[in-house]
Amino acid sequence: MTDHVRMTVSGRDDERCALTRLYCGPQTQHSYHHRVLRSQGGVDNPETLVLLQGTGTTGVHGWVHAHPASARLLGYLVPSWGDPAVWPVWRYDGLGRRGWCRQLPDGYLERVPVDAVVRFHSTGADATKAGDALVGAIGEARALVARLGGDFVD
Numbered sequence: 001m002t003d004h005v006r007m008t009v010s011g012r013d014d015e016r017c018a019l020t021r022l023y024c025g026p027q028t029q030h031s032y033h034h035r036v037l038r039s040q041g042g043v044d045n046p047e048t049l050v051l052l053q054g055t056g057t058t059g060v061h062g063w064v065h066a067h068p069a070s071a072r073l074l075g076y077l078v079p080s081w082g083d084p085a086v087w088p089v090w091r092y093d094g095l096g097r098r099g100w101c102r103q104l105p106d107g108y109l110e111r112v113p114v115d116a117v118v119r120f121h122s123t124g125a126d127a128t129k130a131g132d133a134l135v136g137a138i139g140e141a142r143a144l145v146a147r148l149g150g151d152f153v154d
Contacts, residue, residue: 017053040080
């Protein structure tokens with residue numbers, strides 16, 4: 001990863017875990033998670049990378065890999081055929097707000113309305129089912145944040 005990409009992602013994420021808001025500075029255990037896994041073609045760019053507390057097996061980063069269905073709904077795992085710049089992620093936005101955002105190639109975040117996220121995840125007339133699945137995934141994330149002692153500001 002280039003220094004430019006690392007600084008762009010760290011700046012966008014305010015040196016905090018995108019999910020918990022826990023500080024991810026030099027003396028902490030954190031990682032730059034590839035939303036499209038490297039093994040599936042994920043590259044080092046701002047729309048693919050997100051700063052997470054922990055490693056690939058611990059903390060939030062470990063949770064993402066241990067709970068792929070929920071992580072996919074929340075946008076922390078994007079399938080190889082998906083575009084991470086379009087796939088919404090439920091995260092802290094760097095301004096103290098949590099919600100749905102798109103991570104753009106220029107390193108900025110774009111807020112996404114909840115109804116657009118439900119439409120994104122629904123197939124045909126299954127909007128209710130998609131909404132229920134999203135609510136369940138957010139509930140799991142809330143429990144993780146509480147367990148790790150992070151902030152939870154909706």
